[in-house]
Amino acid sequence: MSTDTSASADGDDATDPGSEPAPETVADLRTRIDDLESEVSDLRAEVDDDGAQKMVIIATKGTLDMAYPPLILASTAAAFGYDVTVFHTFWGLEILHEENSKDLKLSSVGNPNMPVPNVIGALPGMDRMTTRMMRNKIADNDVASIEELIETSLASGVELQACQMTIDLLGYDEDDFYDGVTTGVGAASAFQDMVDADIQLLV
Amino acid sequence: MSTETAAQTLDVKGQNCPMPVIKTRGAFDDLAPGEVLEVVATDSGSMSDIAGWADSTDGAELVEQEEATEGGEDVYKHYLRKTE
Structure with missing residues (x-):
C-alpha cells in the first residue's frame, strides 16, 4: 500500500x-x-x-377613433418607464400632420355601433355630422385632444416616427409635421425596433 | 390621510385617461426620496390605473387611496411615496 x-x-x-x-x-x-x-x-x-423595456406601435389608421389608441398606449407606456416608438405609416401619418390632425374624421359607414344605419350614413355630410358628435362627446368626457396627446407623448420621450415612403406618397413635406416628429425613417428601422422590443402592436 | 403629510399635491381633476397616470409620473419624478405625492382626480379609472402604475414602478409605493365627495363631485385621492 x-x-x-x-x-x-x-x-x-x-x-x-x-x-x-x-x-x-x-x-x-x-x-x-x-x-x-x-x-x-x-x-x-x-x-x-439596455435595461429599459421597449414598446413599438405601428399606427396605420387616420380616423379620429383610431388615432387615440396608439397615442394613449404610447404615453402610458412612457409613464411606466418604457422606451416607446410609434411608427406612423399610410393613414396613420395624418395623426402627425399638424394641420390634418386637428381635423381627423369619423366614418359614419362601416361601423355598426353608429347611431345611423349605413344607408343613411353614406349620404353627403354624414361623416361631418358623426365627427362633430364624437368631438362633442370627447370634450364632454374630459378626454384629451389628439394634439394634447401628441405633445404629451413627445414630452414623455416617445419617439413619433413618420414613414418617409408615405410622406413622399401623399406629397407631404417634413415641415407639415409636429416639431419633434422623426422623419426619414423606413420599414427597416421600424422592423429593427420591433426586433428589440418587448411589445409590438399594429394599430 | 391623517398621519402623513404630502410634500406635493397634483390636481388632475377634470382630466381623463391616460392623463392622471402620465401627470403622476411627471410629478413623481420631481419628488425627493421619502416624500409623499398626493394626486387628486375625478377620473374613477384612476383608482386602478394609479395602483397599477405604482405596482409596476420601481421606487413608487402606493400608501393609500380614498374616495370623497367635494363640492358635489366625486374625487379620488391617491398617496404615493417615493422609496428610492
Missing part, C-alpha cells in the same frame, strides 16, 4: 487535495478570476444600458 501512496503523490500535485498548489497555479487562477470578474462587469454594464 505504501508504494501506491507515493506513486500518487508523485503523479499529480494539483489534484491532491491534501497538498499546497504550486505558486504558479495560484497565479493562473487569480488571473482567471480577474478575467471572469471583468467579463461579468462588462455583461452587467451591457444589460444595464
Whole structure:
C-alpha cells in the first residue's frame, strides 16, 4: 500500500487535495478570476444600458377613433418607464400632420355601433355630422385632444416616427409635421425596433 | 390621510385617461426620496390605473387611496411615496 501512496503523490500535485498548489497555479487562477470578474462587469454594464423595456406601435389608421389608441398606449407606456416608438405609416401619418390632425374624421359607414344605419350614413355630410358628435362627446368626457396627446407623448420621450415612403406618397413635406416628429425613417428601422422590443402592436 | 403629510399635491381633476397616470409620473419624478405625492382626480379609472402604475414602478409605493365627495363631485385621492 505504501508504494501506491507515493506513486500518487508523485503523479499529480494539483489534484491532491491534501497538498499546497504550486505558486504558479495560484497565479493562473487569480488571473482567471480577474478575467471572469471583468467579463461579468462588462455583461452587467451591457444589460444595464439596455435595461429599459421597449414598446413599438405601428399606427396605420387616420380616423379620429383610431388615432387615440396608439397615442394613449404610447404615453402610458412612457409613464411606466418604457422606451416607446410609434411608427406612423399610410393613414396613420395624418395623426402627425399638424394641420390634418386637428381635423381627423369619423366614418359614419362601416361601423355598426353608429347611431345611423349605413344607408343613411353614406349620404353627403354624414361623416361631418358623426365627427362633430364624437368631438362633442370627447370634450364632454374630459378626454384629451389628439394634439394634447401628441405633445404629451413627445414630452414623455416617445419617439413619433413618420414613414418617409408615405410622406413622399401623399406629397407631404417634413415641415407639415409636429416639431419633434422623426422623419426619414423606413420599414427597416421600424422592423429593427420591433426586433428589440418587448411589445409590438399594429394599430 | 391623517398621519402623513404630502410634500406635493397634483390636481388632475377634470382630466381623463391616460392623463392622471402620465401627470403622476411627471410629478413623481420631481419628488425627493421619502416624500409623499398626493394626486387628486375625478377620473374613477384612476383608482386602478394609479395602483397599477405604482405596482409596476420601481421606487413608487402606493400608501393609500380614498374616495370623497367635494363640492358635489366625486374625487379620488391617491398617496404615493417615493422609496428610492
